[in-house]
Amino acid sequence: TPFGDHLRITAPALLLTLSSSPRPTLAGKLNRGLSVVDTLRILRGDNITDEELFHARILGWTVEWVSSNCPLPRVLFFARETSSHAITRDPIQLQAFFLVADDIMDSSYTRRGQPCWFRKENVGMVAINDGFILESSVYIILKKYFKKTQYYVELLELYHEVTFQTELGQLLDLITAPEDNVDLSRFSPAKHQFIVIFKTAYYSFYLPVALAMLMAGVKNENAYSQARDILIPLGEYFQVQDDYLDCYGAPEVIGKIGTDIQDNKCSWLVNQALVRITPEQRKILDQHYGKKDSKAEAAVKQLYIDIDIESVYKAYEEKSYTEISAMIAKVDESTGVKKEVFTEYMNKIYKRTK
């Protein structure tokens, strides 16, 4: 190819040449991708065919690939396998679409213990274009494997919609909490909720289920809105939990040491603190939040203890669980979706410690 060795260096775009490479290993939990397969199994039951599973795996990979750590040839490679291990869980160093760009915009140094893609030698800002290529590649895959399906247009529109929502969430996050300019007056629980819903919940929770529903032939608009009404709050809860674990999770269990306080993250914890603290405590927070300094971080953590933020979290968790359970109980299965899809998710997520 005219890209020669450079392309091999400048991968994610190695997608063009690598399809014959040895079996790669992958990082991340791949929950989003696996959800497509799991949801389709629930919706189709024993009628599910190998062909359907094959296609569900491809869609699973397109989700992971937008959101996680795997480039295109690997998607194809795994999709061709038929064993239930077609989606595996070991580490590689490539990273995808949103994450490549996110790391540049956040000036991050590492992701999952590896240098960020744009930090590698000979990559730099070319990573931006690599991100665009990864995105484009999703549509190439969709055309190749789904053009002949009844739900091809809906598939394309779903990806367009979810991508756009994610970008809006990303935008609000970036302008609310730039790492180099701490200003807590920009934060609020409402803004946190908007960011979380748009930046995370749509692509992590709604997308995989909606993909499986399209595959299962669900056409009723109400089925999709019921799914959205449950999965968006569920995704919101998931991210709140992530914010909570960043501060209170055991590093040896969550696999990292939390840095949200030092990184000026618009975390659920700080937003809840902001609406609960006295003017004096607010001064402490303004002074210490977002500082790359472990003493400042300790002061913020002490403030969280002083206002007993853990109890606030437990109450939120209970309330969220109760509300979402009530919504699931009311799901109208005649629209084509099943309660079990959502209870499966609930069980995986609630009270997790990692």
Add this chain to the structure above:
Amino acid sequence: TPFGDHLRITAPALLLTLSSSPRPTLAGKLNRGLSVVDTLRILRGDNITDEELFHARILGWTVEWVSSNCPLPRVLFFARETSSHAITRDPIQLQAFFLVADDIMDSSYTRRGQPCWFRKENVGMVAINDGFILESSVYIILKKYFKKTQYYVELLELYHEVTFQTELGQLLDLITAPEDNVDLSRFSPAKHQFIVIFKTAYYSFYLPVALAMLMAGVKNENAYSQARDILIPLGEYFQVQDDYLDCYGAPEVIGKIGTDIQDNKCSWLVNQALVRITPEQRKILDQHYGKKDSKAEAAVKQLYIDIDIESVYKAYEEKSYTEISAMIAKVDESTGVKKEVFTEYMNKIYKRTK
């Protein structure tokens, strides 16, 4: 909106709030956007309806917006106007999709006399996400105005395809000619051709015509391949001309002072020189190309004179004109496309001085 004033600062994304703003003015020649309208007029002749023109203008804007200087609300704003001046030609300072990212990747400072979007205060790397949002917005427009058409899927696929081609061209350009690492051994006329075809010709030449063909109801695959076979070489010629004018155009006519030599650009001129020079001349070129230094630039320009590159260009221009004219003469109009579409393009482009 939860974006508040920040969104207004962080535009391109002002697309979300600006639709009621006063009539904006626009930069750039808008040739690509206007081509959609012009081509549809040729294909539909006197049968063309106001409705069709309205939709052609919307598609024209989506093209400009991917490639030129205008954000979404302005697209919508103009599309709603029905006068033939719905596409106008004055300056604004916003910039689109590919260009936003290109300027970051090239570390550029200005575009059309304005600071690059990412150089503006409070923008910075958020510009990457703005680029993604601009891209996403194209699909929102397409869904809003074209979902009910017969050619909606083809429209989406055309955009996906052309975007991907452009990104591949961009990638090869970036890894072949990084501004900070001059290595002429990476250059070759074949690589130049690939870059030009993928990075420029697809979206600037094939895309507008293919869009109009879809609107006109052209379904025959041969019509599209004939169009591609003519428009890709035409786009290639256009870019060669651009490279030529960068060095030999009159600054007061082309509106800028060329910087390709100082910027280490993989220009047609340097690639032609590389295959024509002696080993001694090669040493001169290696020493002076891509240096931010007007003496070095003058040495390269002298070398171009020594090998009479202008004659090489004139010969290329003649050959290109003859070959493309011959292809146009052979166009099979029964497929649904018309020769006039291509002769119009030829007449606008050949022997242009700006």
